Amino acid sequence: MPSPASGQTPALIHVAIVEDDPVFRQALAGAIEGTQDLKLAGAAGTRAEGLAMLEGPAADVLLVDLGLPDGSGIDVIHAAVQRWTRCSVMVSTNFGDETHVIRSIEAGASGYLLKDSSPARIVDEIRSLASGGSPISPIIARQVLARFRQTKVSAASQPMASNEAPPLSAREKEVLELITKGFMTNEIAKLMELSPFTVRSFVRRIYTKLKVTSKAEAIYEARNLGLLTN
Numbered sequence: 001m002p003s004p005a006s007g008q009t010p011a012l013i014h015v016a017i018v019e020d021d022p023v024f025r026q027a028l029a030g031a032i033e034g035t036q037d038l039k040l041a042g043a044a045g046t047r048a049e050g051l052a053m054l055e056g057p058a059a060d061v062l063l064v065d066l067g068l069p070d071g072s073g074i075d076v077i078h079a080a081v082q083r084w085t086r087c088s089v090m091v092s093t094n095f096g097d098e099t100h101v102i103r104s105i106e107a108g109a110s111g112y113l114l115k116d117s118s119p120a121r122i123v124d125e126i127r128s129l130a131s132g133g134s135p136i137s138p139i140i141a142r143q144v145l146a147r148f149r150q151t152k153v154s155a156a157s158q159p160m161a162s163n164e165a166p167p168l169s170a171r172e173k174e175v176l177e178l179i180t181k182g183f184m185t186n187e188i189a190k191l192m193e194l195s196p197f198t199v200r201s202f203v204r205r206i207y208t209k210l211k212v213t214s215k216a217e218a219i220y221e222a223r224n225l226g227l228l229t230n
Helices: 022-033 047-053 073-083 098-107 119-130 138-157 170-180 185-192 196-210 215-224
Strands: 013-018 038-044 061-064 088-093 111-114
Touching (some): 013 022, 022 119, 061 073, 061 119, 098 111, 111 138, 170 185, 170 215
């Protein structure tokens, strides 16, 4: 990927946190504030505070704990997807069971980390998420892949349903073609003269329409449905 032009300063990644553990929340905030490319945009300790924070300026990345004292962080994810449409959401939680994982992904989370990850590693994963990645703890990734395989096997055993491709906009198709050719988020943004955050918004919509959670799955489904030109 080309390096930034001389004198060009990379845009800050604004990060918001919804975390009820004050010690872990402070550790995350300290790790974020100790970088040059990330900026803490806000922090909340409850579901209610998280929902109230979503009424303010949007962040680029939102970290959400699921086990909040006054409700589920999944409610915050749902609201963030509606209110901060260009924000990428990542779960940071102690819950590693399949139910919480799948509900979070269905709600709109693009990443899922267990709290055994250090704040320093989470900072690295925030950068990955902001660049179009989908950071997932290894044990969670295995669950998602197992469920995906099970779903494929179950679908194969059912009578053939309509194979009609979901409608993608012209811009979404263009992004999908570039993803298939191996271009990264920032490269796609330059080619299409869009911001990286807008490109990530297109990617999330593509994932939703194709009912997938990764680039590899999106390419696989798009080819099966005849959405790609080659």
